[in-house]
Amino acid sequence: MIKIQDVFFTYPNGVEALRGVNLEIQDGEFLAIMGQNGAGKTTLVKHINGLLKPTRGTVMVDGVDTTKVSVATLAKKVGFVFQNPDHQLFSETVEDEISFALRNFGFSESAIKERVNWALNLLDLAEYRKVSPFMLSGGERKRVALASVLAWDPKIVILDEPTIGQDSQQKERLRQFILQLNHLGKTVIIVTHDVEFVAECKSQVVLMSQGKIIAHGSAKKVLTNLEVVTQASVVLPQISQLFANLKNISFPTEVIDVNEAADILLGKLGDSQ
Amino acid sequence: MPIIETKNLTYTYPTGTKPAFEDVTLEIDKGEFIVLTGPSGCGKTTLCRCFNGLIPHFYSGKLEGEIYVSNLKVIEHPIHELARHVGMVFQNPENQLFALSVEKDVAFGLENLGISREEMRERVDWALKMTGIYELKDRAPYELSGGQQQRVAIASVLAMQPEIIVLDEPTSFLDPVGAKNIFEVVNELNKDLGITIILVEHRLDLTSKYASRVMIMDKGRIILDGLPKEVLNSEEARLIGVGIPKVTRLYQILRNKGVPLNQIPLSAEEATKDLLEVLRI
Amino acid sequence: MSMFNGFKFRSVNSTIHKMDPRAKFIYVCVMFAVAVMFSQLIPLLVLFIIQTPLVFVARVQKEWLRSMKGAARFAAIIFLMNVLSLYFYGNYESLSAIIERSLALTLRFMVLIESFSVFFLTTSPDLLGLALEQSHVPYELCFAFTTAVRFVPVLAEEAQTIMDAQKARGLELEGGSFVKKIRNYIPILIPLIVNAIRRSLELAETMESRAWGATQNRTNLYVLRMGRKDLLLMLFSFIVLAVSAYVSWNVQIPNITYLLNI
Numbered sequence: 001m002i003k004i005q006d007v008f009f010t011y012p013n014g015v016e017a018l019r020g021v022n023l024e025i026q027d028g029e030f031l032a033i034m035g036q037n038g039a040g041k042t043t044l045v046k047h048i049n050g051l052l053k054p055t056r057g058t059v060m061v062d063g064v065d066t067t068k069v070s071v072a073t074l075a076k077k078v079g080f081v082f083q084n085p086d087h088q089l090f091s092e093t094v095e096d097e098i099s100f101a102l103r104n105f106g107f108s109e110s111a112i113k114e115r116v117n118w119a120l121n122l123l124d125l126a127e128y129r130k131v132s133p134f135m136l137s138g139g140e141r142k143r144v145a146l147a148s149v150l151a152w153d154p155k156i157v158i159l160d161e162p163t164i165g166q167d168s169q170q171k172e173r174l175r176q177f178i179l180q181l182n183h184l185g186k187t188v189i190i191v192t193h194d195v196e197f198v199a200e201c202k203s204q205v206v207l208m209s210q211g212k213i214i215a216h217g218s219a220k221k222v223l224t225n226l227e228v229v230t231q232a233s234v235v236l237p238q239i240s241q242l243f244a245n246l247k248n249i250s251f252p253t254e255v256i257d258v259n260e261a262a263d264i265l266l267g268k269l270g271d272s273q
Numbered sequence: 274m275p276i277i278e279t280k281n282l283t284y285t286y287p288t289g290t291k292p293a294f295e296d297v298t299l300e301i302d303k304g305e306f307i308v309l310t311g312p313s314g315c316g317k318t319t320l321c322r323c324f325n326g327l328i329p330h331f332y333s334g335k336l337e338g339e340i341y342v343s344n345l346k347v348i349e350h351p352i353h354e355l356a357r358h359v360g361m362v363f364q365n366p367e368n369q370l371f372a373l374s375v376e377k378d379v380a381f382g383l384e385n386l387g388i389s390r391e392e393m394r395e396r397v398d399w400a401l402k403m404t405g406i407y408e409l410k411d412r413a414p415y416e417l418s419g420g421q422q423q424r425v426a427i428a429s430v431l432a433m434q435p436e437i438i439v440l441d442e443p444t445s446f447l448d449p450v451g452a453k454n455i456f457e458v459v460n461e462l463n464k465d466l467g468i469t470i471i472l473v474e475h476r477l478d479l480t481s482k483y484a485s486r487v488m489i490m491d492k493g494r495i496i497l498d499g500l501p502k503e504v505l506n507s508e509e510a511r512l513i514g515v516g517i518p519k520v521t522r523l524y525q526i527l528r529n530k531g532v533p534l535n536q537i538p539l540s541a542e543e544a545t546k547d548l549l550e551v552l553r554i
Numbered sequence: 555m556s557m558f559n560g561f562k563f564r565s566v567n568s569t570i571h572k573m574d575p576r577a578k579f580i581y582v583c584v585m586f587a588v589a590v591m592f593s594q595l596i597p598l599l600v601l602f603i604i605q606t607p608l609v610f611v612a613r614v615q616k617e618w619l620r621s622m623k624g625a626a627r628f629a630a631i632i633f634l635m636n637v638l639s640l641y642f643y644g645n646y647e648s649l650s651a652i653i654e655r656s657l658a659l660t661l662r663f664m665v666l667i668e669s670f671s672v673f674f675l676t677t678s679p680d681l682l683g684l685a686l687e688q689s690h691v692p693y694e695l696c697f698a699f700t701t702a703v704r705f706v707p708v709l710a711e712e713a714q715t716i717m718d719a720q721k722a723r724g725l726e727l728e729g730g731s732f733v734k735k736i737r738n739y740i741p742i743l744i745p746l747i748v749n750a751i752r753r754s755l756e757l758a759e760t761m762e763s764r765a766w767g768a769t770q771n772r773t774n775l776y777v778l779r780m781g782r783k784d785l786l787l788m789l790f791s792f793i794v795l796a797v798s799a800y801v802s803w804n805v806q807i808p809n810i811t812y813l814l815n816i
Contacts, residue, residue, distance in 0.1 A: 036450065071721045072725070076724070079722075170313060194449075233448070234449060238540075239523065242523075242545055258523050261523055327762060368756040376775065382765050383773075384775065388773060414704070
């Protein structure tokens with residue numbers, strides 16, 4: 001479990017990025033942290049693997065205070081996939097790239113071999129084993145970065161803005177992949193401002209604005225709450241916008257899914273005929 | 274005379290084994306607002322680099338077929354000449370700003386063209402006001418948000434007064450509110466100034482309502498080209514897998530269940546109107 | 555790293571900030587020449603002190619102090635080296651004379667740091683680039699200069715992000731042997747370089763798209779014109795140069811040790 005208690009964080013240049021954040025993330029949870037650029041989302045998740053230490057307050061990961069251990073130690077439990085894969089890739093082959101973290105963590109050569117194979121297959125990269133990561137397309141490089149983080153099977157996986165620059169098919173594959181990880185029992189945390197993606201994922205949602213959490217609940221509840229969504233400078237999913245417009249004629253408002261929307265409308269249209 | 278015209282255009286990158294796009298024949302008229310979309314790797318980014326001459330002049334490789342932009346045959350004119358007619362805005366805001374102040378950046382293209390200082394000052398101020406960033410003119414690029422930076426990039430292009438502006442996924446790095454602002458600015462440039470717009474985007478829910486035409490590419494070819502409502506509602510669009518707006522999908526589900534709406538909605542506002550009509554019946 | 559902040563431009567609305575970089579540069583060169591002309595303590599002390607009011611007029615005291623503090627470390631080394639070499643190899647009479655001489659040479663170093671620090675703190679890289687342009691330095695070089703300055707903070711931030719990304723994969727940057735430390739920086743350097751190359755490609759695309767190379771006669775939104783204050787500064791600098799040259803050749807400057815009869 002991740003326990004974030006009363007966390008304040010100020011950057012060395014004086015910017016106060018987190019102003020009293022309290023959050024508990026259970027094992028196996030699937031959580032989306034949302035908000036405008038600059039709201040503090042990435043700053044918050046960087047506390048979970050110890051890259052940042054709170055100026056005030058504590059962050060506990062499975063009972064361990066993050067200020068008491070090194071980033072490398074926390075990283076064994078918390079995998080962090082950065083937004084831009086090109087900030088991670090540096091090896092001669094995809095295989096080497098995936099082995100990098102495993103070597104750092106002291107896995108045996110045979111374990112490394114096994115895990116590299118597992119990661120390659122998990123992300124459909126087997127054909128690129130001996131290829132240089134720099135030769136791959138943008139989407140493929142993203143998968144290599146993801147594979148290199150999942151290789152050591154961390155319990156908690158954090159994805160920072162995983163949908164940027166992805167087309168809808170890639171996003172759909174990502175969504176299914178995340179669900180797969182979640183079914184394997186992993187805690188998955190995504191940082192994103194893509195409301196439609198989160199509406200499809202139907203995860204738990206935390207909305208942040210100016211360094212504070214202003215809403216926490218299911219996607220259905222949070223993403224349809226016009227007040228907090230506006231405060232966080234996020235937009236409503238299109239379907240929710242539609243239902244917000246229709247609320248005066250006694251339509252339910254907590255709708256984010258197209259199919260559910262269709263069912264409700266067919267019901268109402270049936271009634272009125 | 275169309276403002277952009279291509280005939281059987283095919284291009285292969287120098288290191289490519291197969292063409293990035295092939296057999297592209299299209300006509301774009303002055304004042305159109307085109308949204309160009311398609312799955313990653315379909316060739317849309319490569320195609321739009323032909324419009325201002327980056328292909329073939331900057332990228333070499335093999336370009337076959339014909340392409341005319343503003344009555345200029347692209348392969349016969351250098352990029353700096355084509356730049357007077359076609360402006361390009363790229364994906365990453367950070368890498369389009371060179372100078373240490375916003376107004377110097379907006380002036381960059383004009384300085385390159387050797388425009389006089391008085392005229393430059395006029396055009397820079399005009400471009401800043403058109404994009405709503407006049408108050409930011411003395412700020413440094415790193416002080417700005419991504420959305421503001423992209424508006425500076427648009428202003429820099431606008432100052433050169435091109436007839437056409439091409440934008441290649443300009444909102445990839447922006448949050449939805451920032452993205453909406455950019456699309457509104459671009460729409461104003463199209464509707465108020467008559468500038469032809471070619472917008473490459475995945476965010477069809479936010480952009481299709483402004484477009485006069487939507488083109489969908491897949492595997493290097495243009496598969497669909499027509500009115501936004503028709504293209505996005507089509508079966509092929511669904512099969513190619515582009516992100517059609519959720520309300521359009523809703524329309525399709527309702528229609529399949531025997532409840533057709535009067536219009537095909539692309540935005541929540543249109544869908545609201547359509548549904549209210551049907552409910553009153 | 556904090557020493558370098560003493561040379562980084564800080565935007566302040568002061569007279570010195572608004573002055574033409576070319577006039578300021580002439581001033582710095584003159585200070586350099588004068589500092590080299592003298593090896594006695596008294597004139598160098600004078601030179602050091604007369605520049606300090608400029609720091610306060612420009613309101614950059616805090617940053618200037620950083621450059622002085624940073625320089626102080628080097629200054630201590632210079633001082634010690636001079637004392638030792640003069641003691642063993644010079645033919646000086648007393649210890650106090652040796653110390654005075656070493657102090658003077660150290661002060662010469664500090665005078666140079668002082669002038670350069672004030673110059674860079676008060677001159678925006680934009681104006682500096684413009685000054686270079688108007689001094690007929692080829693435009694490509696001026697552009698390379700200002701673009702480099704513009705992107706230094708961006709690259710620094712990127713380096714930090716890369717370090718974070720690799721630390722999150724278990725990379726240990728602290729401790730270990732020297733060789734190991736160098737090897738550990740490879741996962742930082744490679745992404746940094748690759749990204750820098752990618753970035754320059756995108757910049758090149760943008761430059762081309764904004765008519766780079768359309769004409770040899772580039773115009774400029776801003777123009778630097780020497781004002782009265784700039785001309786006064788240059789005049790003042792030349793007077794100081796002339797006077798110093800005369801004094802250093804014709805006047806015998808006493809040493810403090812001699813004056814105090816040590």
